[in-house]
Every structure is written in C-alpha cells, then in structure tokens.
Amino acid sequence: MDMKILGIETSCDETAAAVVQDGTEILSNVVVSQIDIFAEYGGVIPEVAARSHLEAMMPVIRKALADAECTWDDINAIAVTHAPGLLGSLLIGTLTARTLAILHDKPLYAVHHLKSHVYANWLTGGHAPQFPVLALVVSGGHTQILYMPAHNKFEIVGTTHDDAVGECFDKVAKILGLPYPGGPAIAKAALNGDAHKYKLPHPKVAGLDFSFSGLKTAVLRAVQKELGLPISHPSYDLKNHLTASQVADFAASFQKTAIEILCEKLTAATEQYPDVQSVVIAGGVSANRALRDALPEAYFPTPALSGDNGAMVAAAAYYEIVSGVEPTDPYALNIYPRISVENTGTGTI
Numbered sequence: 001m002d003m004k005i006l007g008i009e010t011s012c013d014e015t016a017a018a019v020v021q022d023g024t025e026i027l028s029n030v031v032v033s034q035i036d037i038f039a040e041y042g043g044v045i046p047e048v049a050a051r052s053h054l055e056a057m058m059p060v061i062r063k064a065l066a067d068a069e070c071t072w073d074d075i076n077a078i079a080v081t082h083a084p085g086l087l088g089s090l091l092i093g094t095l096t097a098r099t100l101a102i103l104h105d106k107p108l109y110a111v112h113h114l115k116s117h118v119y120a121n122w123l124t125g126g127h128a129p130q131f132p133v134l135a136l137v138v139s140g141g142h143t144q145i146l147y148m149p150a151h152n153k154f155e156i157v158g159t160t161h162d163d164a165v166g167e168c169f170d171k172v173a174k175i176l177g178l179p180y181p182g183g184p185a186i187a188k189a190a191l192n193g194d195a196h197k198y199k200l201p202h203p204k205v206a207g208l209d210f211s212f213s214g215l216k217t218a219v220l221r222a223v224q225k226e227l228g229l230p231i232s233h234p235s236y237d238l239k240n241h242l243t244a245s246q247v248a249d250f251a252a253s254f255q256k257t258a259i260e261i262l263c264e265k266l267t268a269a270t271e272q273y274p275d276v277q278s279v280v281i282a283g284g285v286s287a288n289r290a291l292r293d294a295l296p297e298a299y300f301p302t303p304a305l306s307g308d309n310g311a312m313v314a315a316a317a318y319y320e321i322v323s324g325v326e327p328t329d330p331y332a333l334n335i336y337p338r339i340s341v342e343n344t345g346t347g348t349i
C-alpha cells in the first residue's frame with residue numbers, strides 16, 4: 001500500500017502538520033511552537049493560542065506538503081486532532097481540516113489526541129512494538145495506562161484522579177520560579193541537584209490509578225519549611241527566597257519521586273497483564289531523560305515526536321484506516337464526541 005496521510009495537530013500551543021507514508025515513514029514534520037509567547041506569561045492563554053494557530057495553520061500545512069514534495073493529488077487522506085484539548089485551538093485545526101477535505105475531496109479522519117501520542121511509538125523506524133501493548137500516557141493533560149490488545153483497540157486500565165504528571169511538572173516549576181513549560185526546565189535544573197535531598201511522599205492510590213495533586217502540595221510545603229516560612233506564605237513569592245542550589249535539589253527530588261510513582265504503577269500493570277509484549281511511553285513527559293533512563297526496556301518516541309506533532313496524528317489515522325474505521329463526514333465533524341469516556345476508568349478512546 002502507498003498511503004500518504006496529512007496529519008494536522010492544534011490541540012494546545014503547537015501548530016503542526018506532517019505527511020506520513022503508510023503509518024511509519026515521516027515524509028515531513030513541521031511544528032511551530034508558541035512557547036516563546038507563553039513563556040512570558042508562565043502558561044498558555046487559550047484565546048491567544050487560538051489566534052496564533054489561525055495565523056500559522058496554512059503556512060505550516062503548505063510547508064509540510066512542500067517538504068514532503070507532495071501536491072494535493074498525492075495525499076490520500078487528512079487526519080486531524082478533534083479532542084481533547086483547548087476548545088479554540090481544536091476549532092482552528094478541525095475547521096481547517098474539514099474545509100481542506102471538502103475542497104480537495106479527501107477522506108477525513110478525526111483522531112483522539114492520546115491515541116496519536118501512543119502511535120508516535122510506531123514512527124521509530126521499523127522497530128514496531130508487539131501486541132499486546134501497555135501504553136503509559138504522560139502528557140500535560142493526562143496520565144493513563146492503556147492496555148492495547150491490537151491496533152486501534154484501547155482499554156483504560158489506570159488514570160489519574162486529579163492532576164496529570166506533566167501538569168505537576170509545570171506547577172512545581174512555577175513554585176520554583178522555573179520557566180514555562182515546566183517539564184524541560186525541571187529536567188535541566190535537576191541535573192545539578194541532589195535527588196535525595198528532600199523526601200517527598202508517594203500517594204496511596206488503589207490499583208493502577210494515579211494522583212499527582214498531593215505531590216505538588218508536598219513540594220510547596222517542603223519549600224515553605226526549608227525557607228522557614230508559614231504555610232500561609234503565598235506560593236508565587238517563594239521563588240524570590242530560593243537559592244539556585246535549593247531549586248536544583250527540589251527539582252531533582254521532585255523529578256525522582258514523580259518517576260518512581262510512574263514506574264511503580266507501570267510495574268504493577270505489567271504484573272497484572274503478563275501477556276504484554278511491549279511497553280510504550282507516550283506524551284510530552286516521555287521526552288524526560290531520567291524517565292527514559294529508568295525504563296530502558298520500554299519504547300519511547302524519538303524526542304522530536306514526544307511533544308505534540310502532526311506525524312503522530314497521521315500515523316494514528318493510518319492504523320484506524322487499516323482497522324476498518326470509516327472516515328468522518330467533514331460537514332458533521334464535532335469536536336466533542338468521545339471526550340466523555342476520558343475518566344470513566346475503563347472504556348475505549
């Protein structure tokens with residue numbers, strides 16, 4: 001088969017498009033990040049993100065086609081992230097994809113964002129994970145363990161009860177006065193820190209579920225204690241009192257604890273599903289070096305494909321197509337369906 005899919009991704013603050021052949025070969029991958037805009041504010045402003053997507057969307061798609069040396073005639077299908085994500089951001093991507101599908105008469109595939117992150121692990125150059133697969137999804141909005149018996153079949157077997165692990169990295173970074181996005185900033189600061197300096201608790205959550213809001217608060221309390229300040233002292237001011245070496249030690253101690261929590265649950269999951277052949281790690285936090293080192297047997301996307309990108313969207317759509325999924329009617333695409341299954345504990349995405 002020779003199937004070229006244009007993948008479009010705008011769920012958060014990256015405007016991205018890519019052309020992928022047969023679900024595995026990346027012909028182009030263009031990502032325009034809005035990180036520079038949001039670093040100043042310490043987080044994403046949804047309205048600004050949507051407007052930035054609108055400006056970047058068509059140039060990014062044109063570049064993806066040009067880099068892949070494709071015209072519209074060469075494209076067999078268009079895939080787009082339809083959920084979950086920021087509403088305004090998703091609207092720009094989905095409206096663009098719907099319009100292009102109608103204009104160029106291409107089948108349209110509306111792809112779930114987490115499924116795309118998982119499929120970034122099939123873009124690793126021929127060395128594909130073997131089923132059954134366990135997927136640990138660690139992004140800014142989600143922390144889940146998925147059991148995947150075959151392509152395009154997912155069962156949520158563990159999920160967070162509150163914050164996602166990426167969100168926890170971002171919030172801890174804010175307490176420590178590190179820039180947005182917090183994950184890479186924590187990882188960098190941790191390189192100079194003592195991971196054993198501060199003892200942080202592991203939450204007691206039953207089964208394969210997670211909780212990360214307590215860890216964030218534990219860091220907050222530990223910082224206040226270290227500085228000799230009361231628990232009423234505002235979190236936004238703590239950074240003004242911390243030394244660089246304290247920041248490094250907190251970053252290292254927090255990162256170590258977060259990774260231990262993820263690895264404990266993943267180990268429990270592999271014990272619960274002994275038939276599993278491959279473990280894949282997906283989502284923005286999969287870029288984390290220390291997490292990669294802690295899980296040498298697992299599949300990780302290449303670092304460039306850990307964060308949001310269009311190639312993973314195209315790959316996910318390819319495996320929907322080969323699994324017999326019908327295209328979406330571009331006139332009827334709604335960005336809400338399937339969101340509701342997110343926190344049910346079990347279900348499919």
Ligand code: KG4
Pocket residue numbers: 012113117138139140141142165166167169170181182183184187283284285286287288289306307308
């Ligand atoms: O998958 P992603 O790009 O967007 C969502 O779908 O949410 O994930 C973004 C998250 C952010 O919370 C960011 O801080 C985190 O991934 N992240 C990292 C690293 N790089 C990005 N977390 C830890 N270590 C990293 N190196």
Ligand code: ZN
Pocket residue numbers: 113117139140283284307308
């Ligand atoms: Zn993502």
